[in-house]
Amino acid sequence: xxxxxxxxxxxxxxxxxxxxxxxxxxxxxxxxxxxxxxxxxxxxxxxxxxxxxxxxxxxxxxxxxxxxxxxxxxxxxxxxxxxxxxxxxxxxxxxxxxxxxxxxxxxxxxxxxxxxxxxxxxxxxxxxxxxxxxxxxxxxxxxxxxxxxxxxxxxxxxxxxxxxxxxxxxxxxxxxxxxxxxxxxxxxxxxxxxxxxxxxxxxxxxxxxxxxxxxxxxxxxxxxxxxxxxxxxxxxxxxxxxxxxxxx
Amino acid sequence: xxxxxxxxxxxxxxxxxxxxxxxxxxxxxxxxxxxxxxxxxxxxxxxxxxxxxxxxxxxxxxxxxxxxxxxxxxxxxxxxxxxxxxxxxxxxxxxxxxxxxxxxxxxxxxxxxxxxxxxxxxxxxxxxxxxxxxxxxxxxxxxxxxxxxxxxxxxxxxxxxxxxxxxxxxxxxxxxxxxxxxxxxxxxxxxxxxxxxxxxxxxxxxxxxxxxxxxxxxxxxxxxxxxxxxxxxxxxxxxxxxxxxxxxxxxxxxxxxxxxxxxxxxxxxxx
Ligand SMILES: Nc1ncnc2c1ncn2[C@@H]1O[C@H](COP(=O)(O)OP(=O)(O)OP(=O)(O)O)[C@@H](O)[C@H]1O
Ligand SMILES: [Mg+2]
Numbered sequence: 001x002x003x004x005x006x007x008x009x010x011x012x013x014x015x016x017x018x019x020x021x022x023x024x025x026x027x028x029x030x031x032x033x034x035x036x037x038x039x040x041x042x043x044x045x046x047x048x049x050x051x052x053x054x055x056x057x058x059x060x061x062x063x064x065x066x067x068x069x070x071x072x073x074x075x076x077x078x079x080x081x082x083x084x085x086x087x088x089x090x091x092x093x094x095x096x097x098x099x100x101x102x103x104x105x106x107x108x109x110x111x112x113x114x115x116x117x118x119x120x121x122x123x124x125x126x127x128x129x130x131x132x133x134x135x136x137x138x139x140x141x142x143x144x145x146x147x148x149x150x151x152x153x154x155x156x157x158x159x160x161x162x163x164x165x166x167x168x169x170x171x172x173x174x175x176x177x178x179x180x181x182x183x184x185x186x187x188x189x190x191x192x193x194x195x196x197x198x199x200x201x202x203x204x205x206x207x208x209x210x211x212x213x214x215x216x217x218x219x220x221x222x223x224x225x226x227x228x229x230x231x232x233x234x235x236x237x238x239x240x241x242x243x244x245x246x247x248x
Numbered sequence: 249x250x251x252x253x254x255x256x257x258x259x260x261x262x263x264x265x266x267x268x269x270x271x272x273x274x275x276x277x278x279x280x281x282x283x284x285x286x287x288x289x290x291x292x293x294x295x296x297x298x299x300x301x302x303x304x305x306x307x308x309x310x311x312x313x314x315x316x317x318x319x320x321x322x323x324x325x326x327x328x329x330x331x332x333x334x335x336x337x338x339x340x341x342x343x344x345x346x347x348x349x350x351x352x353x354x355x356x357x358x359x360x361x362x363x364x365x366x367x368x369x370x371x372x373x374x375x376x377x378x379x380x381x382x383x384x385x386x387x388x389x390x391x392x393x394x395x396x397x398x399x400x401x402x403x404x405x406x407x408x409x410x411x412x413x414x415x416x417x418x419x420x421x422x423x424x425x426x427x428x429x430x431x432x433x434x435x436x437x438x439x440x441x442x443x444x445x446x447x448x449x450x451x452x453x454x455x456x457x458x459x460x461x462x463x464x465x466x467x468x469x470x471x472x473x474x475x476x477x478x479x480x481x482x483x484x485x486x487x488x489x490x491x492x493x494x495x496x497x498x499x500x501x502x503x504x505x506x507x508x509x510x511x512x513x514x515x516x517x518x519x
Pocket of ligand 2: 311312424
């Protein structure tokens, strides 16, 4: 009983969303073509989970691969910038330019260059994931406490050992902040790119369902996308806290 | 043809060659807007091979700066610093230096054992686990090998830093108020332990402390520094035989020396 109350205290906004959604449809007298009732949408998901599963998996996988690649490239670029002023002069302005272009504007251009399909979707997610990891790793590497650097100097550690054993571990909490910031936007970028130029994934499913007037399917996709985004955010925040605590 | 000239006869030196030699050392720190603070002026300090020298002096007189220069972390503005016949940085690069500074700088993501073993990793040597465990035990941290620095008290962290400083059997050991955060009882225990380790290994040591009794108990010579800009005010030779027991701290000679040095420090503090 107390458990149930606790769960209610935590999750009532979710219930409120569904109730609000239902009331909104019923009170306005909308037909399914305008907006289906939540019951119908849930029923569609329950009746044909297979219709969603493949695309859901595809979106998650693309997001994950793109996120890992983008953050990896960002971290490597940060290390390169840290190790050489010359590299820093080239990479940092390029990264800033990349950052100032909105994703929506980038998607058609990237699709033009990389083709309509998974590779350009992946590329878009990589571009979105790159910048926070880059910036936060650079700041993490630079923020190593002076006492630590002194110690490593006195113990005769070279640049590489100092990087691997002092600066990179020190940058881990910073990288995790980047992860928390980027993971939801990676999913969002995946959905958007799939919607605009994709050949599969939840974004694509939404766009096809809508054009065939399968409104329950379209709303079901949107619902799943929302749930996935929220879950990714919650998981990323948890990961940030746990790993951050481990390294500080 | 072999060389026929006889090798020159060894020159008789009065004093043994200094392991650490600061000659005419001055240090000026640039502050903002062209202002500068003179931390040290014309300081001469020679530490013999295997000698234990303690430095005492009023706060801000440049004691830590002296140690940082010997460690190669700070360059003297004037004068020279030579360690084991080389520049301090060279000694550090060959992993022959052990330090425990005021800030312990333990790695927060690493266990106590990992922190004590760090010098092995940085020197690119295989970790001698027995040596690491021995030092952890020596500083009284057994049972905490797997703990994180965050989980230890300030004094325990300082002790871990001392273990880390000793683990590679360095040629030169630099300690900057290593027992600053310890209570009097633990401090005396650590002093006895350090005296014991030191009698075994005879590492050339420079210890900075504000505790006159600690300096007298541990050192061969106690150097009293003047207020800023710091220079050597007085050098006190300590002749208690080693290994030293806690009993010497109760002898009249010990109390006499404590009074003498405390008097000098008080004069500097108010000057
Ligand atoms: N990096 C620095 N930049 C500017 N001034 C400095 C710097 N390091 C030390 N100083 C100055 O040099 C003087 C000596 O500092 P130092 O840390 O050597 O004193 P100390 O004798 O170790 O003092 P304490 O006993 O309080 O630790 C101080 O006045 C300090 O302000
Ligand atoms: Mg100091």
